[in-house]
Amino acid sequence: MAREIYTTLPLKIHDWAPEDRPREKLLQKGAAGLTDAELLAVLIGSGTRNISVVALAQHILKSNGNSLQELAKRSVQELCRFKGIGEAKAVSIVCAMELTRRRACEPVNNRVLVNSSFKAYKLLQPDLTDKSVEEFWVLLLNRANYLIKKIKISSGGISRTIVDAKLLFRLVLDHQAVSLILAHNHPSGNTTPSTTDIDLTKSLKNAAQLLDVTVLDHIIFTDRNYFSFSDEGIL
Structure with missing residues (x-):
């Protein structure tokens, strides 16, 4: 056999x-x-x-x-x-x-209402997910909190990115935005804001007030969750 x-x-x-x-x-x-x-x-x-x-x-x-x-x-x-x-x-x-x-996060129409930290987070998911370095973004909004444009301001290292305030507010004025939401990611996955994050938020908020522009929130983004300065009452 x-x-x-x-x-x-x-x-x-x-x-x-x-x-x-x-x-x-x-x-x-x-x-x-x-x-x-x-x-x-x-x-x-x-x-x-x-x-x-x-x-x-x-x-x-x-x-x-x-x-x-x-x-x-x-x-x-x-x-x-x-x-x-x-x-x-x-x-x-x-x-x-x-x-x-x-x-x-593709919008179902061209007018995107951003009236919560969660909506801001979802709107930025395509841009900030899976990033290995920090990036700083801004959402420019009109008086009714509809999105005018989302823009990347800077890209930096693993734990820090530099924000040019002059560039940021020139964009705000160029697009005639009346309010904005700041956002940056933490590649480490830790949502806790650093002292630098807190100081930067206060500085940009004060500068915006001089232009009659409102900083509505600052979102610290990770792939799985986020931290909202506004939700936590520290804006």
Whole structure:
């Protein structure tokens, strides 16, 4: 009786049952029926000679703590370090992550009312999520608290960013804003304001009053939550 010979080479996608292949599975069950690894595999498109595209996707996710938030922080260059991921595939992954961020807070119309710290936080999610350095942003509002424009003022290091008050208030005047909301992120994930954060807020608030402009809030942003100076009564 002939012995069966088992190969150590992994099965390729075309050797799988049709219902197990990510693309076919998506067409049959919809995107919600796929795992994170399978969705990533569809983006990647193909594996290598020694590893299937799903196994490659699982390896990439595992290397990022099985966290999509961590994966979203990876640059094209970082993704290209994985064997089987070239520049084109890395660009596809980065673009997919960016589209996800933008979709999260896309306004349903052009007039966005910002009348709470939570709305300000959600509005800034596409801009401040997954940042490895501090960035300082401002939301310029009209008299009815509708958004005129959101603008990045500066980008700095891991624990600090410099704010040019002259630039900030020139933008306020140029856009005829009557109120504004300050915001910056803490890459560390700690929402507690530093002494520098508190002093800067007071300084900008006092300068704004000279121009008859109101600082409504200062939001300290992290990927999971936020701190509002206004909500905490220290503005």
